């Protein structure tokens with residue numbers, strides 16, 4: 001979602017701001033802008049709709065001098081993506097960039113309107129600039145004015161302020177949306193995340209909930225929500241450029257798909273030693289857990305849904321699973337002995353975070369599967385288990401999904417062992433299966449060329465169905481989600497057995513059906529469903545293994561053949577064809593693979 005940068009530098013700041021915004025492009029945006037204070041103390045701004053290239057072009061013709069500045073990439077929430085609605089917003093001497101939502105902005109607008117104040121945008125952010133301007137007019141200095149403004153704001157947000165006449169002053173505030181302060185040599189920076197600041201500094205302070213900071217080139221003074229000065233640690237973060245470059249791949253998504261054998265290997269290295277699972281769960285004892293309540297959004301939810309099959313099958317542990325946006329308002333009661341489990345790559349998803357806050361104090365404990373250790377979800381959980389995917393830049397989640405699955409598989413086996421459902425020998429056998437995963441994933445990546453051929457045929461489809469049964473059902477949902485989000489082809493995932501209960505009406509020669517069916521205990525049942533599709537003139541793309549492909553290939557339109565694999569790891573392995581199918585179809589259609597329209601990487605609004 002929106003990206004924020006701020007720089008109090010020693011050089012012209014406009015190119016630095018644009019470059020930093022480029023590093024935040026992965027978050028998704030539809031307009032961008034910067035504001036600077038020049039050496040004479042004058043505040044000016046430039047904004048443009050669309051990609052950052054439009055802002056850069058504008059700056060070529062209409063440059064923006066100054067060594068202090070703020071910048072923003074906007075993902076529209078209040079008001080269309082227009083130049084007027086683009087950040088930075090300005091009210092007289094105040095300029096502000098904002099991520100998140102000011103929930104009481106209507107009330108604040110009415111209050112300001114009653115004083116005769118006019119609005120030039122449809123955004124919630126403009127009220128922040130106007131309120132601060134009002135406070136300055138009452139004689140407050142910039143710091144007191146910002147403090148007074150912050151006290152009036154409700155919602156989840158990160159803000160950065162700049163003032164006309166102030167060449168060495170910036171304010172940053174965090175409530176709900178993360179914000180990082182970067183420390184340079186005689187320079188200071190602000191960024192939505194450390195990635196934005198990577199070329200300038202690796203010394204980062206993360207603001208905590210409710211904190212605000214008064215920043216000059218000499219450093220940052222941080223205050224907590226009550227206004228008391230606080231010390232926040234300066235951490236050195238590993239943010240080397242190679243991790244956030246395409247490294248020769250055409251897209252981040254291609255790079256991230258290809259990284260899966262390595263990152264899944266890291267999950268195994270961290271949590272499996274020989275025949276044992278070594279995972280610090282902060283005292284959570286699965287033998288005493290009665291029930292799991294898994295909550296997440298999107299792809300992370302599908303990882304949780306797959307885990308439900310594993311926990312119930314291997315550990316005989318009942319699992320409830322919900323999408324966070326529903327769960328947060330459902331007021332679900334918790335049975336004694338429930339462990340709340342939250343899954344989030346970004347660790348900042350607003351709905352998942354709100355669901356976690358609802359669960360705390362009601363469930364026995366809260367455990368999360370996270371990729372960003374400094375994230376809000378990681379910090380607010382009793383136990384945060386890292387999935388080790390590394391930075392995921394492409395909006396469509398790929399390697400985070402397989403790392404979530406690998407981590408869940410290990411957790412489910414641990415639960416099974418702790419609950420006496422798996423003896424040492426069976427655990428060792430399953431861990432050996434898991435250890436084969438990186439090799440099998442590399443092997444599976446070799447289907448790339450075959451998938452390209454299938455994708456060229458899928459490109460012209462308007463609708464696509466994905467079918468899966470048992471632990472492959474969540475993968476059918478994930479395959480459909482990946483395809484629709486990056487190729488814009490309408491796709492739906494169904495449990496194979498549900499076909500007859502409605503979706504079969506959609507089957508015709510123009511609606512291809514992708515069947516995810518390795519040779520498992522349910523294979524013959526899925527083949528029957530596949531026959532039902534073909535009997536109605538439907539065209540089937542069968543994704544299956546060597547064992548099964550021969551058995552069921554007759555009448556199938558296209559086959560993608562996967563390596564044979566033990567049952568536990570099949571959903572992890574079959575993520576690869578689901579991802580590649582979406583990727584190559586998007587390439588064939590010429591869509592923006594890494595930054596699909598309307599989507600954001602980190603969904604910090606509900």
Ligand code: F6R
Nearest residue numbers: 298299300344345346349396397
């Ligand atoms: C799909 C995708 C999204 C995310 C979802 C949750 O490719 O990336 O569906 O999985 O927005 O995001 P996190 O995991 O950051 O909470």
